[in-house]
Amino acid sequence: MLRSLMFVLLTAFCSVALAAGPQPVVSYSKKAKFQDVRDDLKLAIESKGLVIDYHAFINQMIERTGKDVGSTRKVYVDVQAFVFCSAALSRKMMEADPANAAMCPYSITVYATASDPDKIVVAYRRPWRPDGSPASQAALKEVAALLDAIARTALGMK
Numbered sequence: 001m002l003r004s005l006m007f008v009l010l011t012a013f014c015s016v017a018l019a020a021g022p023q024p025v026v027s028y029s030k031k032a033k034f035q036d037v038r039d040d041l042k043l044a045i046e047s048k049g050l051v052i053d054y055h056a057f058i059n060q061m062i063e064r065t066g067k068d069v070g071s072t073r074k075v076y077v078d079v080q081a082f083v084f085c086s087a088a089l090s091r092k093m094m095e096a097d098p099a100n101a102a103m104c105p106y107s108i109t110v111y112a113t114a115s116d117p118d119k120i121v122v123a124y125r126r127p128w129r130p131d132g133s134p135a136s137q138a139a140l141k142e143v144a145a146l147l148d149a150i151a152r153t154a155l156g157m158k
Contacts (some may be wrong), residue, residue: 026148027123030155034078034112037120041110041154045084048150053105054083079111089146093127093139100136103127103143108151122151 030037045052058079066072085105093100108124127143129136152158 022126022128024126024128025123026126026151027121028151028155028157029119029121031118032120032155034110034117034120037122037154038078038080038110040156041108041122041150042082044150044153045082045108047153048086048146050084050086052082052084056081056083056107058109059111074114077112077114077117079109081107081109083107086143086146089139089143093136093143096135096139097132100127100129100132100140103140106143106147108147108154110154120155122154124148124151 042052058081059076062075062079083105084107090104093103106124106127108122110120110122112118112120124147127140127147129140132140
């Protein structure tokens with residue numbers, strides 16, 4: 001009986017702790033042309049003095065492999081991602097905690113779904129961990145602020 005009660009309490013506590021954390025994906029959107037927002041995203045990254053390491057054409061992969069996995073559903077009109085890093089912020093977060101290397105490189109995606117092709121979405125994974133030292137948490141917040149500023153700039157939200 002006591003074990004059952006402890007299990008229920010522990011499960012409830014963990015559920016509340018996880019629910020209290022931030023959402024793992026941040027996204028913003030507006031009605032626009034895909035190419036315009038994609039180009040604005042690229043400029044927003046480069047205007048911060050950052051170099052794009054990789055430009056992923058995700059939609060091409062999804063379209064190419066759909067039949068191989070037994071799916072014909074069109075998910076996107078287009079979806080692309082830019083992968084990049086900030087030497088200063090990445091070093092800061094990894095010096096705070098070497099495990100933060102898992103947060104690098106950064107990636108911001110731009111997409112338009114087949115169901116709503118005029119709504120262009122810019123999204124990124126929030127660099128967040130529920131654990132870590134205050135220095136680690138502070139460094140990850142700086143990275144999150146950078147990603148958020150870039151995403152907002154790409155959509156003209158500033």
